[in-house]
Amino acid sequence: MKKYFILFALAGTVSATSFGQTEKETKEKKEVNEKKEMDEHKEMKEEKEHEEKMKHVMVPSAVKTSFSKNYPGTTAKWEKEGSNYEAGFKHEGHEMSALYDADGKMTESEMEIKIGDLPNSAIEYVKANYKDAEIEEAAKITKADGEVNYEAEVKGMDLIFDKEGNFLREQKD
Secondary structure (H helix, E strand, O other), X not given: OHHHHHHHHHHHHHHHHHHHHXXXXXXXXXXXXXXXXXXXXXXXXXXXXXXXXXXXXXXOHHHHHHHHHHOOOOOOEEEEEOOEEEEEEEEOOEEEEEEEOOOOOEEEEEXXXXXXXXXHHHHHHHHHHOOOOOEEEEEEEEEOOOOEEEEEEEOOEEEEEEOOOOEEEEEEO
């Protein structure tokens, strides 16, 4: 009888422990799933807003003409950015964008680059000032006057650097 009592007590302890772990694991899984759902909802909302923004852009003919001269045979997706017009496109294997004023003057172009192609001092700045963050995307920006800047996207923010990699400013993506 003692043996049965010990076995019964032991079985109860194992069951209680297993139930506690299962309940904890279930709670953790639920939290992970809720976060995933929130992230997916946010992403879908942002994508929908982006699509809406693109649908309603009436691009002036001067802007389209200028773009066609700069990038012959290239098709662009247009967005309104303040008073300017931004063309997003692929050119010679690179993801690019070009920003035009309403008169068709290109104010800057941006070309996606590999993160390793950023100036070393820009990469070091991110490591020192944004600990535990990774550079998600990188780009080379060329202004109409030839000035070159670099952009590193970190935590949804664009960090702008000069051509040597010196930090200039942080701006919302």
